[in-house]
Amino acid sequence: MTYPARLIIGISGASGVIYGVRLLQVLQPFPVETHLVMTKTAEVTLAHETDWKIKDIKALADHAHQPTDLAAAISSGSFRTMGMVIAPCSMRSLGEIATGISTSLLTRAADVVLKERRKLVLLPRETPLHAVHLRNLATVAELGAIVAPPMPAFYNRPQSIADIVDHTVGRVLDLFDIDAGVVKRWGDAG
Template sequence: MTPRRLAVGISGASGFTYGVRLLQLLRDLDIETHLTVSRSALLTMTHETDYKFAEVSALASFTYRCDDMAAAISSGSFRSLGMIVAPCSMKTLAEIANGMSSSLISRAADVTLKERRPLVLLARETPYTLAHLRNMIAVTEMGAIVAPPVPAFYARPVSLDQMIDHTLGRVLDLFGLEAGTVKRWRDGEAKAALQEAAHAPHIA
């Protein structure tokens, strides 16, 4: 039986809070987490949040330096449910797409792919260049899932926290984990919306 544990990478893209909240949700689900944070992410942390690294590290079961290539998650023999990079910068995406294991995040992602385990990348950038899109195609062809943190407005979020929770809940769905943070689309709601639209006045 595969141990209930996940590798988590936080890279330097905007959206450090996605990684923090992910760790909180996984802790609540009793999932063992193995965290690595890039140097750029630490800079983003200071700009975007009031967190200290010690606080973030305390949310994980295990934390590794971003240059620790001897870490457990750098080996394919380390069994896990897979890996999530939240957020995933375009630099980290490029490294994964091209098999360049220059940091523990990209090495652990490479291991996840070669072992045919789920790898989910919360690619955070806009707009995309052609290089970004090609790298997304490359990692998708390798078996990764690119899941940009796009809000779902049908859930009618009233706060940033609700948007983040919905996004991460959908990410955890990909691992068969129920975080209880997703407002799911109901068939009855869909039919009601279609009926309302059918009776709405048409504007030329």
């Protein structure tokens, strides 16, 4: 790779904003330039689910982009990145990505990642799923996205919610060949 290692982290308004926050935290010691896009509904969810402040989340990223800034660097295919993770990915964001609609920087950046054949990893957060959700998930997978619902593993015997979140975050980073040291791997769990 001759360009800086860059990863776009999207946080949409579904429950589970801690996944995006933890990704940013875990990436801190790595030579990866992070670009954060956090939707307005993600900001609302953040306030409901955590004690984090928006400014503190943005401070974890190397660059924090406004969701309305469709002229941001990450909206262009010529701005090279390793790809993008949307954690969590709301059904609204999923629907826009599946249909190629870009009403925000989050979905525009995802669209660019897909068209440039880079890795797009989505952590959809909704249950139960109806047929449209399932079709949209199948569509994004057919387009090349990796659908990685944050489903807990129990072979690693998690002792806390943090253990469950870290395992998912670590497995997502594995997809970008980043071993963050937070995954208790099968056979190593004791």
